[in-house]
Amino acid sequence: MGNGKFAKEFAKGIILANPVFVLALGLCPTLAISTSIDNALGMTLAVLIVLLGSNIIIALIRNFVPNITRIPIFIVIIATLVTVVNLIFHAYLPATYEALGIFLPLIVVNCIILGRAEAFASKNPVASSIADALGITVGFMLALLMISFIRQVLGTGGLSVFGHDLFTLPGLRDHPIAIFILPYGAFLVIGLLMGLFRRTGVMKNE
Amino acid sequence: MPAKKSSTLKNAFPIILLTIVVTVCVSILTFVDSLTRDKISAQEDEAVKALLSEMFPGMSHFEYQDEIYTIYADGDQIGYAFLAVGNGYGGDINILVGLEDETTIKGITIASQSETPGLGTRIAEPAFTDQFAGLAISDVSLSRDGGQIDAITSSTISSSAVVEAVSQTAMEKVKQLKENQ
Structure with a gap:
C-alpha cells in the first residue's frame, strides 16, 4: 500500500467520516465524559489502544472468520482488549481510571469500535486498518476536545488541565452556566457543533 | 475457509x-x-x-477490624476512621470519616465520587470538607436544618448526601465501638 492510500484512510476519519459529528457513533461516552479536557484525553487514550488493537487483530483474521460467528468473535476480541486496558489503567493510571469510571469498561459496546471492525477492518488489509484506526481516533479526540473545551469553560468558568489552571473567566467563575456541565448540555453542544459543521459545509452527511 | x-x-x-x-x-x-x-x-x-x-498527621500505623480503622501514634490510640457511603446525585459517594474520640469528628475526605463535575464534585474541596473538622457528631447537619454545615450552592443533593452519610454512619460506628468495649 502506498503512502497516499494510508494518508487517505487516516485523513478520512478526521473530517469526512468523523466518528462523532458525521458517523454519530460513540455518542454515549462522548456525552458522558466530555465534561473536562482531562477526561477527553483519558478516553482518547483508551479508545486508541482498543481500536488499534481490534482493527489489527480483526484485519489479520478477517479471511478465516466465517460470517456466522463474525460478531461473537469480534466482541470477544474487543472485550478482551477493553478488559486489558481497564486493568492496566487501574494499575498504572489510577486517577484516569477513577475519572472515566464506568465509561472505561463500556468501551466494549462503544459502536465506534465494533463499527470500524465491521465496516472496515473485516474487509481491509492490516495497514489500511491501522490508518483507519488512527484517523478515527484523531477524529474522536478532536471532537471530544472541542466539546469538552466548550462545556468545561462555560460550565465551570475556566479551564484546568491535569491540575494546572490555564485560565479563568472572572464573571463565569462565580456564575458558571451549569447547564453545559450537565448531561443535556452535552446534547446542546454536540447538536450546535454538528449544525455548524454542516451549515458551513465542513462536514457532510455520508 | x-x-x-x-x-x-x-x-x-x-x-x-x-x-x-x-x-x-x-x-x-x-x-x-x-x-x-x-x-x-x-x-x-x-x-x-x-x-x-x-x-491523622501523627499516625504511625493502623489496625483494621469490623470495618473500623483504629489509628495509633507510637502505641497511643489517637482516633478511629471508617468509610461512609452517601447516596449522591451521580451514584455512591465514598467518604472516609475520621473520629477524634467517640463524640467528635476529626475530619472527612471524599475517597471517590461521581457527582456532576464543577458542581457536586466540589464536595471534595476543602472549603466544604473542612467544615466537618472538630464538629460534634450531633452538629453534623446542613445549616438550613439547624446544623453547622453550609451546603454548596446548587449542589444541595450532593451536600446533603455527604452530611447524612457522615452523621448516620458516625452514630452507628460509635454505637458499635461502645458495644465492643
Whole structure:
C-alpha cells in the first residue's frame, strides 16, 4: 500500500467520516465524559489502544472468520482488549481510571469500535486498518476536545488541565452556566457543533 | 475457509474457531490479571494509608477490624476512621470519616465520587470538607436544618448526601465501638 492510500484512510476519519459529528457513533461516552479536557484525553487514550488493537487483530483474521460467528468473535476480541486496558489503567493510571469510571469498561459496546471492525477492518488489509484506526481516533479526540473545551469553560468558568489552571473567566467563575456541565448540555453542544459543521459545509452527511 | 471440505467439519469450524478465540482471550486476561493484581491492591492500600495519614498527621500505623480503622501514634490510640457511603446525585459517594474520640469528628475526605463535575464534585474541596473538622457528631447537619454545615450552592443533593452519610454512619460506628468495649 502506498503512502497516499494510508494518508487517505487516516485523513478520512478526521473530517469526512468523523466518528462523532458525521458517523454519530460513540455518542454515549462522548456525552458522558466530555465534561473536562482531562477526561477527553483519558478516553482518547483508551479508545486508541482498543481500536488499534481490534482493527489489527480483526484485519489479520478477517479471511478465516466465517460470517456466522463474525460478531461473537469480534466482541470477544474487543472485550478482551477493553478488559486489558481497564486493568492496566487501574494499575498504572489510577486517577484516569477513577475519572472515566464506568465509561472505561463500556468501551466494549462503544459502536465506534465494533463499527470500524465491521465496516472496515473485516474487509481491509492490516495497514489500511491501522490508518483507519488512527484517523478515527484523531477524529474522536478532536471532537471530544472541542466539546469538552466548550462545556468545561462555560460550565465551570475556566479551564484546568491535569491540575494546572490555564485560565479563568472572572464573571463565569462565580456564575458558571451549569447547564453545559450537565448531561443535556452535552446534547446542546454536540447538536450546535454538528449544525455548524454542516451549515458551513465542513462536514457532510455520508 | 476452503470451499471443499466434509460438511461436518464445515459446520463445526465456526464452533471450533470461536472456542479457540475464547480460550486465547481468557489466557491473555488471566496473564494480564496476574501481572496487575498486586499492583492494583498495593495501590488501593497505599491510597487508604495516604488518606488516613493525611487525616491523622501523627499516625504511625493502623489496625483494621469490623470495618473500623483504629489509628495509633507510637502505641497511643489517637482516633478511629471508617468509610461512609452517601447516596449522591451521580451514584455512591465514598467518604472516609475520621473520629477524634467517640463524640467528635476529626475530619472527612471524599475517597471517590461521581457527582456532576464543577458542581457536586466540589464536595471534595476543602472549603466544604473542612467544615466537618472538630464538629460534634450531633452538629453534623446542613445549616438550613439547624446544623453547622453550609451546603454548596446548587449542589444541595450532593451536600446533603455527604452530611447524612457522615452523621448516620458516625452514630452507628460509635454505637458499635461502645458495644465492643
